[in-house]
Amino acid sequence: MKETKFIFITGGVLSSLGKGLAAASLGALLKARGLEVTIQKLDPYINVDPGTMNPTQHGEVFVTDDGAETDLDLGHYERYIDVAMSQRNNYTSGSIYYSVISKERRGDYLGGTVQVIPHITDEIKLMIRNLANSEPQPDVVLVEIGGTVGDIESQPFLEAIRQLRGDLGRNNCLFIHLTLVPYLRAAGEYKTKPTQHSVKELRSIGITPDIILCRCEQTVPEDLKRKIALFCDVDRDAVFSSVDVDHVYKVPLAFYDEGFDQKVAIMLRLPAKNPELQAWRDLVYSLDHPAGEVNIGIVGKYVELKEAYKSLHEALVHGGIANNVAVTLHYVPSEDITETNAKSILGKLDGILVPGGFGERGVDGKIAAVTYARENRVPFFGICLGMQCAVIEYARNVAGITGADSEEFNPLAQDKVIYLMKEWYDHRQQGLVKRTHESGKGGTMRLGAYPCTLKDNTKAFAAYGASSIEERHRHRYEFNNDYMETLEKAGLVFSGLSPHGDLAEIVEIPGHPWFVGCQFHPEFKSRPMRAHPLFREFIKAAKENSK
Known part of the structure; x- marks a missing residue:
């Protein structure tokens, strides 16, 4: 049985930076390398699922073959990696707590005191690790943590993935942090402080990112990448730009041009095989012409x-x-x-x-x-x-x-x-x-x-x-x-x-x-x-x- 690798994607500074698209695009690049890939979304909200949430607040409800009502990011996952999602690919705080409380009511904890640590975090880890048992068994599981680092709702999820690195081994886990590098037009310069503070917040709970993905209007200059690497304690070649594009299907190619998937492959010791991207290039050409x-x-x-x-x-x-x-x-x-x-x-x-x-x-x-x-x-x-x-x-x-x-x-x-x-x-x-x-x-x-x-x-x-x-x-x-x-x-x-x-x-x-x-x-x-x-x-x- 092969050993599945896990990639955890977190976000900082503000919401809607594009963690879902980043996860889907990286998944597409890894699949183009011939790897089996699946993706999971963990949402911090207390609703058991988004089925009864107002679309004008939450967006669409994406429905899977097995009838799960899930977050719209699962639509990105399916469209980019062309793998059918299921109930196991989306969990919320509500569904995790519901499962734990149901077990407590059945007496599964033998009368013990049920707590966030270890019971909630163990349940989260179980849901993540279960994906490694999918058929076909994935080579890589990407896990997107919803919300923003610092939110009280997402703390159990972050604690769970912190523990997982110890459970699975450092060679089998990778932390990617997506953050904002804004460009202030009045000053005529990019600002790295939001990224530094976001990484500091993440490190305060025991997670040091291996890769930093910078959401920005234009490619982050090399000198700023070096500064981010220095102050956030990552490899100098582990800082990448996630640049605004005129169409979302251009993101995988933009990541490839940055060398993003290559760095991930090196750090996780994945097979050294160049991705086959002609289908994506043809797609982008069709969109542009x-x-x-x-x-x-x-x-x-x-x-x-x-x-x-x-x-x-x-x-x-x-x-x-x-x-x-x-x-x-x-x-x-x-x-x-x-x-x-x-x-x-x-x-x-x-x-x-x-x-x-x-x-x-x-x-x-x-x-x-x-x-x-x-x-x-x-x-x-x-x-x-x-x-x-x-x-x-x-x-x-x-x-x-x-x-x-x-x-x-x-x-x-x-x-x-x-x-x-x-x-x-x-x-x-x-x-x-x-x-x-x-x-x-x-x-x-x-x-x-x-x-x-x-x-x-x-x-x-x-x-x-x-x-x-x-x-x-x-x-x-x-x-x-x-x-x-x-x-x-x-x-x-x-x-x-x-x-x-x-x-x-x-x-x-x-x-x-x-x-x-x-x-x-x-x-x-x-x-x-x-x-x-x-x-x-x-x-x-x-x-x-x-x-």
């Missing part, structure tokens, strides 16, 4: 925080790469749209996408956007709630079911074409519901990857080139099959169904350039070098519409 441009409108309710749609944003970019066009995204608040102003707001778009969401706020605007796209033959893509809005709109305006609505928005509606799945417990018995929240808001949530069967001679079948697919879900309301026959007679095609045939997964309108809605979230499985089929075809239709 598009043959055209398409304008896509995202009509959503969380548009004030772009990271609420992070995977969606990236999947649309991937669709652009596949079609050799630049994708310009226009985030449109759904509450601003009405039937009377839809043309003035959406009229210059080449394609319209209505994403998922929860609650009735902004739904009328989403439905108005669907109507505009359907009547004006603008390529349309509806995801999760977006598909449900498309079904409601079609039922009202084409099938003549004027009172059509969702039970989520109108529990008293006479025609609930979207409803809370009444047979949920039966479906759970049949294995149709893989994972749900244990209690509370998510009690009837369908989460994770489920199979779907596609009908021949449909846009969905043509896009996938297969009759059976598997996609990730995150929703609790379903299409009401009592209305399927009526809508089919009115022209709506149910092109994707669950294997049992009782759950509608994909709908489309034949004859329309592209009018497709899916109950699942295809954006979670899109990759920069392998665009998801539905996004590829949506952007293709938008490209044709832009001519």
Whole structure:
């Protein structure tokens, strides 16, 4: 059995420096060396998972195949190293404490006093070390510690990784610290004091970084790197720049040019093999040399925080790469749209996408956007709630079911074409519901990857080139099959169904350039070098519409 190496990535000075992208990019470089790589995110917040957190505060919830609701950084990991994440790749303080308290209630600690050290820290170490037992066994596990050094919430995680270096041996662990080196324009110089204080804070708890990664607007000059190395007690060639780039997929190549992965390989005694980066170079060339441009409108309710749609944003970019066009995204608040102003707001778009969401706020605007796209033959893509809005709109305006609505928005509606799945417990018995929240808001949530069967001679079948697919879900309301026959007679095609045939997964309108809605979230499985089929075809239709 091979010995797995561990890399711990911490951040200092302030949040949002890009630890997730740094971890993902380093992971991509190590994988390009032929190594098996996986990445874990440890979040300090007390929520058990981000499933019930407001997207405008926390960003999107990334869903894995096994139904875990996780931090959006896991989306970066999957997109960069092309390895499926799972529940084991994301833990929070809440989930760690929940596990320890559950053990205490069962009597696992034999009546002993349960404390942060050793019980919480031991639980964290267990969750980290468990990743080394994955199949295939990883050569390298990268662990990103969320938050900022100095935060009270992250102290147990930092203590745990401090202990792990002793448990695993110094040759098997590496500490990387990402910090800020700001450029003060008024003074005309970079400042290293934030980095020095951040490293001092880290060392005060017993962790000395092996590598310092400097987040900065431009490459840090050599003399400043020497100064940082001197005052932070690291090798002179262990200080690297993490420079602002115009596109996130350029970060791995920027790190490679700095020699970042080579230093990591030397310090961890990894095989001396140059990474194969041609695929990344081709990707960057495509981004820099598009043959055209398409304008896509995202009509959503969380548009004030772009990271609420992070995977969606990236999947649309991937669709652009596949079609050799630049994708310009226009985030449109759904509450601003009405039937009377839809043309003035959406009229210059080449394609319209209505994403998922929860609650009735902004739904009328989403439905108005669907109507505009359907009547004006603008390529349309509806995801999760977006598909449900498309079904409601079609039922009202084409099938003549004027009172059509969702039970989520109108529990008293006479025609609930979207409803809370009444047979949920039966479906759970049949294995149709893989994972749900244990209690509370998510009690009837369908989460994770489920199979779907596609009908021949449909846009969905043509896009996938297969009759059976598997996609990730995150929703609790379903299409009401009592209305399927009526809508089919009115022209709506149910092109994707669950294997049992009782759950509608994909709908489309034949004859329309592209009018497709899916109950699942295809954006979670899109990759920069392998665009998801539905996004590829949506952007293709938008490209044709832009001519």
